[in-house]
Amino acid sequence: MGVQKGIKTDAFVLRFVDYGESDRIVTFFSSDFGKLKGIAKGARRSRKRFANALEPFTRNRILFSRKSQGQLALIEGADVLDHYAGIRADLERTLTASYFIDLTDGFTAEGKQLPELFALLSEFLGLIDSGRFKPPMLRFFELRLLKIAGFEPVLDRCTSCSQPLESSTAYRFYPADGGLRCARCVAGGTQGFPVSPGTARSLLIGRAADIRMLGRIALTEQSDRESRRLLAAFIRHILGREPKSFRILEEIVRPWGSASGFSD
Numbered sequence: 001m002g003v004q005k006g007i008k009t010d011a012f013v014l015r016f017v018d019y020g021e022s023d024r025i026v027t028f029f030s031s032d033f034g035k036l037k038g039i040a041k042g043a044r045r046s047r048k049r050f051a052n053a054l055e056p057f058t059r060n061r062i063l064f065s066r067k068s069q070g071q072l073a074l075i076e077g078a079d080v081l082d083h084y085a086g087i088r089a090d091l092e093r094t095l096t097a098s099y100f101i102d103l104t105d106g107f108t109a110e111g112k113q114l115p116e117l118f119a120l121l122s123e124f125l126g127l128i129d130s131g132r133f134k135p136p137m138l139r140f141f142e143l144r145l146l147k148i149a150g151f152e153p154v155l156d157r158c159t160s161c162s163q164p165l166e167s168s169t170a171y172r173f174y175p176a177d178g179g180l181r182c183a184r185c186v187a188g189g190t191q192g193f194p195v196s197p198g199t200a201r202s203l204l205i206g207r208a209a210d211i212r213m214l215g216r217i218a219l220t221e222q223s224d225r226e227s228r229r230l231l232a233a234f235i236r237h238i239l240g241r242e243p244k245s246f247r248i249l250e251e252i253v254r255p256w257g258s259a260s261g262f263s264d
Contacts, residue, residue, distance in 0.1 A: 038073030238243025
């Protein structure tokens with residue numbers, strides 16, 4: 001099979017590693033090819049050729065060639081479409097964007113197209129960059145990503161008896177089950193994480209709402225705590241690890257509350 005040349009696609013930078021004296025191996029998430037890994041020859045030496053283009057969560061129009069899918073591509077050029085200056089100017093926004101990129105990297109495979117996830121990442125980075133992002137939207141991004149990736153948690157019914165969510169019933173979330181169990185099906189067990197019906201409903205609303213309406217959905221302190229805990233545990237169960245950026249985000253952003261880069 002001959003070399004495929006002159007391929008163009010929009011792509012976000014997920015991560016990179018320096019290689020040799022002047023090269024850089026970059027992992028992208030593209031709109032047309034899913035996750036894509038390529039080598040940018042001389043990227044560290046030629047600032048003009050790849051100026052600002054190979055930094056995490058930058059959106060580019062990349063030009064590349066490769067012999068076949070799955071092989072390391074040769075990145076021939078990258079035109080920056082959005083460097084997200086508003087994100088990079090603020091630590092809290094940068095950490096949040098980095099977490100979204102980390103999740104995208106963890107839930108994607110090379111060569112698998114996920115245009116819905118590409119659109120989701122683009123929309124949420126735009127929200128952060130514009131200053132319209134609010135902390136509860138972290139959970140809504142996680143939920144939407146999980147759904148697109150095929151790991152949608154069951155929050156509208158008991159996974160054991162299938163009874164719909166009821167306001168008068170206590171629930172626990174079990175990561176291994178991927179959903180809720182009602183008090184009748186828990187049968188006195190203490191495993192899983194307690195989740196109130198109100199928290200479950202708030203997450204369901206946030207998962208389905210138009211992205212322009214997300215800023216109007218508020219989480220109580222209890223719902224924020226419960227949703228953060230259950231989604232973190234579920235993501236950790238699926239990936240087999242906790243994303244490094246999550247812990248950093250929790251340690252640095254949570255003590256600050258919403259006092260820095262996010263709108264109130």
